[in-house]
Amino acid sequence: MREGITSRQAGILCFLMMMSSKLLALPSILFQETGYFALVIIFILLSFETLLLFIFIKLKEKYINLTFYEILSKILGKIVAKIIYFLFSLYFLLAIVHLIYDNFIYLREAIFEEARIERFLLIFLPVICALAYKGLNSLARTAEFFFVFIVIGIVCCLALGLSSISEFTLPTFENISFGLTFNTLFSYLFWFGDFAFFLIIIDKIKVKNGFGRTIMNYTYFCFLFIFIFYIIFYEVYKNTSFMHNNAITDIIALTNQVGNLEKLNLIALLVVMFTIFYQGGVLLYSLNQSITTIFPKSIKVQNFITFIITIILLFLFFFYSTQKIHVYLEDYGKYLALILFLIVPIYLIFQIIFDKNKKKIKKGVKNEKIN
């Protein structure tokens, strides 16, 4: 089955992945830690994440037809490559659980406070399984279709949020130190590894001239959206930003500019619903690809059943019962993120710079190896 996706589709997936995890609890958590300095923190972390994608694209340009596993095997050996893939699998698994936790809490508050977790899982898991099971191609194509609606939704949220600002005030940075900045950046590194999936699908992106630029354009677009979103959110809520854990809904909660229309949070709700399904689908697909690479003889259906059971058990008995997933991710997830999103990319940078393989993309070059 042909699983190639175009650079536009890859860009759209990058956009959705980058955005979806940052518009709910993160703005308030960052504000609680650093006050208005959260704007600087988010700018640094978004720049870092964008740089990561840039490195990955350069890697793709250098090894056009190779999978990430083949690249790692070539430079580090198969055992280290499998260990890194195992760590990526762990990351994807935790990312899915984190996604479920944040969005269940959000949807419960936004729609129905008495909704129980099994109902959410019953709706959420089959959809992301279907998206991931059908393959990257169908996932990317449906994402491409809904992308316009998602962007319109975000623009509406930003516009409504902007109309809620009663008085624009310059943010003041108080009690900021290098230690605090470094600690915050390190603690929230886990949130900024959304492009990890790109490495897993690196061999499936169709290459043509300017493909990297196309993907990066979508990323810059998303960067801009997120940064503007944070500015508006902090301007709307100012000192109470730490109290609002569902930023995308809360940003439009105080708006009174649209006549007597109520329930405008439906716009935010739809944006979140669409993006979480795609993010979940991409994460589950990446998890399956990672596990299949580690265990090449594994069967797809069995893999998916195992993933679902693991996700449910991990969620219910480990994270949901303790309600401390953010604390765990801050305390322990950062080390996983440190290896995957700092040490591995730094090594890849050296590989890109010093490797003698000077193969360049020529006009008309296409991926030959598409599974």
Add this chain to the structure above:
Amino acid sequence: MKKLISVLIKHPILIVCLIVLIVYTPTALLMPADTSQRAVITRIGIDSAPEGVEVSTIIFVPTPNTSYTENYKLFSAKAENVSLALQKISAYSGKKIALNLTEMIVVNEEISNSDLLEVIDPLSRSTDLGNDTSLICTNQSAKDFLNATLNLNSASDLNIENLVNYSKDKVYNTDSNIESFYQGYFSPQKISVLGYIELTNGETGLSTSGGSSASGSSGEGTSGSGQGQSSGGGEQQKNTTLLNEGRVAVYKEGVLDRVLTQEELKGLNWFNPRCNESYLKVENVTDDIFNNATITFKLLRKKLNINVYFVNGVPVFEGTLKLIMDVDQVSQEDLDSDSLQPELSVVSPELRERINITAKQEFKLVQDLMVEEKLDLVNAYTLFSTYCPRQFKSFLNSLDDSSNFLEYVIFKLKVIPHVSI
């Protein structure tokens, strides 16, 4: 059938959809109406009580009728805190409390003498209740206040929510809701401002003429209804006139500090960029046109530019105000043809000076109050720390008591009036 089964096997997502439909559709269809299970609260009043607090709620009671009137009932309960009181109300009404449609919370002065943040904590935690829900203060019992508003529900174009929304933009010129209270509480000055509506038995104001106090020996339970009828015990007639005179309640660290008078609020509004509609009365105007006249201007638009800076280490808070006004009334002993002209297009230097003096006098009233009570009502702290952070920090360090910094701030107000043509 075989074809259907093969389609289902080929597309397992359809099986999931079918399961969801089969499990949840009958349950949803057989569920009773939500209003029969939930008590929809539209207003909440909080008073202090020997037990802790007394919470009163106005609950919407769905009643089939052919008119536009709606039916409401007042429930009240006393408990240690608001959360427990709401539980009691839930028990009294036999329904689960629903706060989704709550439009207003009223607190009285007495409960405001304790930390209001703690009092309204369960309400702000509720995901049902939006933070844009109006929060206002009243002089007497919040329960009586709610009782007085019961009759207003039957008048579709006259209700207390409209009164509060109008006041937010035209009278107080500040938001008066849960979010604005919290924003003030967590600001460096820790000052929040809430709208203040009095409940009186006077002849001026919005007369509601109806409603009765709570029934039952303990004063708890249910009473009142819409449509001018009242049920329940029926104690003596209470104050039923709602008086909105443009006063606001100022809270410092969540505790009621004082209620500003109309004059004090008017003075404060000179430095309020949101205040765009107001009136200005200038006395003793003598120039080419007027002779010892009292002129009332209607302010149509205003552009306020606030500038903060330091001069020799002394903080200066300067406001430059461009006013577009309209002459509304002229009072003079002998009105002549000049002073009676419908449109006054040029503001004379004498009139400009009188306007400036009047504005400064009005602001001086609130400036003295701010210094005396250490109430930073013009956000001076935030503005200085934003635009002159280092100078302001060293200035504060030089003071024995930094909370008293307003005493050393020089306030300047320059009004440039224009008359609308």
